[in-house]
Amino acid sequence: RRDWMMNWQFNWFGWSFYLAIIACIFHLATAFFAGYQGMNKYLHDTFDYEKVNQEIDKRATLRDSALRNRTPPVERIDMWLEFSIAIIVLILLVLAYVLRPIYRPCCLPDLRDVHVVITGGSSGIGKELAKQFLDKHQARVTILARNQKRLDECRQELAPDNNERLVCLSVDVSGAYSAVQKAIEQACQYHGNRPVSILINNAGVFFARAFDETTPEEFEQMIRINYLGAVYCTKACLPYMRQLGSGRIVLVSSQAGQLGVFGYTSYCATKFALKGFAESLQMELARDNIYVTVAYPPDTDTPGLAQENISKPIETQLINETSGMLSAEEVAQKIITSTQKGSFSCWFGINGFLLESLTSGAQPITSTLELIAQTLTIGLARMIIVGLLNTFYGISKNKNLKKTK
Numbered sequence: 374r375r376d377w378m379m380n381w382q383f384n385w386f387g388w389s390f391y392l393a394i395i396a397c398i399f400h401l402a403t404a405f406f407a408g409y410q411g412m413n414k415y416l417h418d419t420f421d422y423e424k425v426n427q428e429i430d431k432r433a434t435l436r437d438s439a440l441r442n443r444t445p446p447v448e449r450i451d452m453w454l455e456f457s458i459a460i461i462v463l464i465l466l467v468l469a470y471v472l473r474p475i476y477r478p479c480c481l482p483d484l485r486d487v488h489v490v491i492t493g494g495s496s497g498i499g500k501e502l503a504k505q506f507l508d509k510h511q512a513r514v515t516i517l518a519r520n521q522k523r524l525d526e527c528r529q530e531l532a533p534d535n536n537e538r539l540v541c542l543s544v545d546v547s548g549a550y551s552a553v554q555k556a557i558e559q560a561c562q563y564h565g566n567r568p569v570s571i572l573i574n575n576a577g578v579f580f581a582r583a584f585d586e587t588t589p590e591e592f593e594q595m596i597r598i599n600y601l602g603a604v605y606c607t608k609a610c611l612p613y614m615r616q617l618g619s620g621r622i623v624l625v626s627s628q629a630g631q632l633g634v635f636g637y638t639s640y641c642a643t644k645f646a647l648k649g650f651a652e653s654l655q656m657e658l659a660r661d662n663i664y665v666t667v668a669y670p671p672d673t674d675t676p677g678l679a680q681e682n683i684s685k686p687i688e689t690q691l692i693n694e695t696s697g698m699l700s701a702e703e704v705a706q707k708i709i710t711s712t713q714k715g716s717f718s719c720w721f722g723i724n725g726f727l728l729e730s731l732t733s734g735a736q737p738i739t740s741t742l743e744l745i746a747q748t749l750t751i752g753l754a755r756m757i758i759v760g761l762l763n764t765f766y767g768i769s770k771n772k773n774l775k776k777t778k
Contacts, residue, residue, distance in 0.1 A: 478664045478715025478739060481621070484510035488567040490560060491516050492546050492606055493576030495523035497675035498625065501705040502573060504531055507538060510709075513567060515560035516541045517553075517606070518576070540564070546576050546602035547594075550609070557609040568613035571712060573623040574603035577643075579677070581636035581685040592639050599643035604650065611663075620663040621712050623719075624651050628671050628696060631728045632758075635769045636689035652736055655717065666711050668719040669728065670704045671696045691768050695761065696724050715739060727754040 481487075489506050493499040494516035506512040516539070518524055524541040532539045540563045544556040561567060577599045580591075603624055614620025629637050630644030648667055655665040672678060672693055682690070699721060711719035717737050720729040730747040731754040738744045 480715070481713045484512045484571075484713070486567070487512045487570045488561070488564050489514050489571040489573065490557065490569050490606070490610060491573045491575055492602065493518055494573075495520060495527045495541070497677050498670065498673055498701050498704050498708075499573070499575040500527055500531070501701040502575065502708065503527075503539070505702075505705050505709060507531060507536070511538070512571075513538045513564045514540075515564070515569075517544050517546060517556055517560075519543060519545050546606055547597035550605050553605045554609045557606075557613070561613060568617045569610040569620070570614070570617060571621045571623070572606060572610045572614075573625065573708070573712075574606055575623075575625045576602050576606075577625070579627075579637075579640045580681055581640070581689045583636055583686060584638040587639050595639040595643050596646075599640070600646045600650070603647060607654070611658075614663050615661055618662060620661075621666065621715065622654070622658075622663065623666045623668060623708060623712055625668045625670070625708070628669050628725065628728060630667075631669055631732045634689065634692055635765065636686045648736070651717075655737055664715040664717075666708075666716055666719055668704075668708050668711065669725055670699065670708075670721055671725065672698045673704050674698055674700050688769050688771075692765050695764070697722065726750075727757055730754045731758055 484506065487510075489503075489512045491499050491503050491506075491514060494503045494514075495518035499516070499518075503514045503516055506514050516524065516527060518527075518541070521543045524543055528539060528541045540560060542556045542559060544552055546553055557569065561569065578595060579599075582591075607622055610620075610622070614622075624647045626644045626647045627640075629641045630648060633641050651665045651667045658665065685693075704721065707721060708719055716739055718729055718733070720726055727750070730750045733747050733751075
């Protein structure tokens with residue numbers, strides 16, 4: 374059991390912090406007591422004029438002696454310099470203790486023969502993730518998707534020589550939980566009963582429509598696939614990760630999961646939900662050595678994005694143009710790196726960093742440097758985001774755009 378290591382009573386840094394505070398309190402109390410005694414003596418002596426005169430002569434003698442043997446200015450400067458350094462060190466110790474990472478995941482440098490499950494892996498980011506896990510890391514990959522035809526094409530492209538490291542299973546992750554559970558069991562059996570080490574919840578649908586034009590059925594579909602699909606797969610894989618004693622769970626969100634965007638009332642809601650799910654889940658799984666990562670990619674050059682652009686409102690297109698576009702290869706590479714490190718957040722580009730700083734809130738941290746960067750830039754990020762919001766609202770309030778639809 375490692376529970377005792379998490380107790381502050383056995384944390385040497387915590388003891389150092391408390392001892393430093395006690396030492397400061399002791400020195401302050403000593404100084405106060407000495408000052409109090411000196412003041413009492415001074416007040417008592419002021420009523421005895423003979424003693425006052427003697428004290429004046431004594432002080433004059435001491436003054437003359439001090440002038441002859443006074444401490445050089447350099448020594449006084451050294452004394453104040455030492456005192457200042459001690460205070461700075463104490464402040465740094467306090468900050469280091471307060472700002473320490475909540476948990477420290479171990480890096481996973483070697484992913485060879487690690488069982489990775491990727492949902493929605495038949496195209497786009499998921500497909501590129503599977504390719505990199507197979508080619509660069511020699512991992513064992515399971516792809517879950519609905520469309521059997523796409524799965525067959527994906528397998529032919531990624532494993533033309535019938536690579537035993539890849540298995541593609543057709544399952545609707547938003548359907549019955551029992552079907553998802555059965556697919557995970559089949560995947561583990563195929564890979565020699567290897568438990569799932571890494572789960573990447575990438576399956577999702579997205580379309581851009583104004584709220585008035587989105588049907589209740591479309592809201593329900595979005596919630597079932599984008600949110601409940603991730604919940605079902607996570608629940609099905611967790612027993613295997615606990616059996617292994619470690620694991621990684623990745624939730625592929627979006628920058629639309631950090632900022633509300635015109636036309637994404639259904640999509641943004643499901644992506645925002647993933648962050649709340651991840652924060653609560655990480656708190657529960659920290660003691661099990663299982664770590665959660667939330668990825669916030671911007672628009673990515675995939676077939677899904679091209680399909681979305683056909684029916685996307687003009688306002689949404691203009692707003693999305695401000696964030697730029699990345700390739701699926703770039704996004705997949707950054708997600709894998711963050712997964713190996715166990716980082717809670719995976720952001721992309723300067724816009725992603727500003728959004729991450731602004732929306733970090735009460736999410737856990739794994740790096741003190743990351744926390745300091747967020748703390749120092751949150752004010753600037755707020756000013757920049759407000760400027761962008763003014764632009765976005767200017768676009769959405771433009772009545773001429775509505776007439777051109």
